[in-house]
Amino acid sequence: MRHVISILIENEAGALSRVVGLFSQRGYNIDSLTVAPTDDPTLSRCTILTTGEKDEAEQITKQLHKLVCVFRVSALFEEAEGGIEREMVLVKVNTPNRNVRDEVKGLADIFSAKIIDVNAEIFTLEYVGTSSETDNFIQTLCKLAEVVEVVRSGVLGIAKGTHYMKP
């Protein structure tokens, strides 16, 4: 089972290594991890995508909460109103001829992706969506053109509705 865990941590040296260390120490997987300071620069918001049984996810949340530098923890999709997730991907594709360029342009329109950098041989595209939408975008693109590089941001998550994580 897939779990998206949101964490608010102190923005201090070593805090992220404690979070990551916890996962390796206890044998949990990290499928993706994103972290950046929040509007309050003393805090960082971190989103971790992990897979495991329900009780394992529960144990992860408890262990994370136990870390002294961790302020808030929530498992997004276990909240009453659920969560919203987004992932950004940057893709470079070879565009050797007009035909391919048109195909790529057309696909970008359908997916509402942006072409953010262009030269004669290579287009760079930007796409934002859920993880499965992002998977789908990349797979479709692969069928039309030669993809030479893919960079995914990892999942970002936030709770739906009136729920929010207050410091």
Next chain:
Amino acid sequence: MEKLNGAQQVVRVLEDLGVTRIFGYPGAAVTDIYDELYDSKKIVHTLARHEQGAVHMADGYARSTGKVGVSIVTSGPGATNTVTALATAYGDSIPLVLITGQVSTDLIGTDAFQEVDTMGVTRPVVKYSFLCKKPEDIAINIRKAFYIASTGRKGPVVVDIPKNCQNRAYLFDYDNKSDVHIRSYNPTIFGHKGQIKRAVTELLKAKQPVMLIGGGVVQGEASAEVLQIAKSLNLPVVSTLMGISGYPASDPQYLGMLGMHGLYEANETMHNSDLIFAVGTRFADRATNKVSKFCPNATIIHIDVDPASISKTVTANIPIVGDAKTVLTQILTELKEVDGKPNADINLWWDKINVFKQKHCLDFRKKDGIIRPQEVIQTLSKVCHELGINPYVTTDVGQHQMFTAQYFKFEQPRHFITSGGLGTMGLGFPAAIGAQFANPHDCVICISGDGSFQMNMQELAIVKKYKLPVKVFILDNSVLGMVRQFQTVFYHERYSATNLDGNPNFVKLVEAYDLKGIQITDDANLEEDFKKILLDKDNFTLVDVITDTNTKVMPWLRANGSMVDMMLNDEEK
């Protein structure tokens, strides 16, 4: 505000926190702090002979008193040498603060002399750690370290202080504000009221209840409340290894230790219970055996200060997060309110338990010409009792540890000091030194093995220097007994690397330090011999007791079985 330099602030804040004793080892990165310690009127420093020994001493000091143990070492090898001792304290949730020197901030990351990433190396084995990046961080970080170490689920905390932050030339304001607030750290103390009501209802309903106490009862000072509840509901009490001393062993309701080498009656009572009232235990693998087969009919009430310890292995039906003493007090109040009386069927349960006891699983047969290890512990316990001595007993790890847990009768909390979580050979002797410093007028006994003792015997120098009257009893069977017993049973007596050929003459060894040592090879006068040794209150004695090599620790749970899949020592009877 008073102006002090970084090194002075280290010493001052420790003094202000009430620290009177530090165990440590100097080196280049802490010389400024040591220079300040030289003048301290309030703090006495003990120079260990190895950094691991120093932190184990602080550990023994902490375990025997409940205070935070403090240790100080230098950067690099000084810090790495403490890792085992930190992990030992972490495994048993012992409050320690370790101050480590670090290379100057401008050298960090350059592979400087005696540089190691102390925060990184120690991270998995501490509750928390701080790196002081500027001198102004020192006092507040040390205060936070004490607060974190001694609250919630206790544990060791490291404060890493770079050399240039201790600079004697740089004076700055010393902030003597003592209150510490950490917004991301708020341990739960009070139990949830609804859960407490539910727990009491279940407790009163249970026909075959058992109370299980762990290290949290000892570390959380909850023994009096445990006793009160056990008495008011006539509950049988079982203890984990770390819970030993949390309930008086002489009380008839006490059934002893459970688990891998637990007593027959303790394991049977657990397995047949319909309710387990667990306090301050984490249901460790050595206690439960195979979790899926653990106590199939029991409802589990689980009180622990650490929410992550609840339902980690064994799923709790009624989890209560909170401090053991506080939650048990809440339960006592609730019991009074509902006028809780022992269950009407409790005597039938006790009838069953008394049948379990008839197994006499600890009985052993004497052998001619050789001392059985059980006999040594049993006699020692008996002699202490007869002499009215209530000793602090430390152990190392192995057969002697299990025999002590099984045969020694502990009446008061904090009097049994052992490495349960990490299982560290080498804790016992330095921990005994720490306990003796903390309790100078009490008897401190270290029960060790000939293997374990050699892991930290360099600390004999401390005993010599401070004339500490510690008594060391070595159960000397010339082998690594616990591993050997595995080899006897599961490896067709192929004794790979368990023979300790090359052991020193322990008596001569301590004589080299001008200390007294005696060897006992014959059990004819064991009681008299032990009495004489214990009555010599002012002097150290090492007692090398030559014991049987082939004795196995029994009972012994079969791996992957339930708590009643026990091998018993039938050959002994």
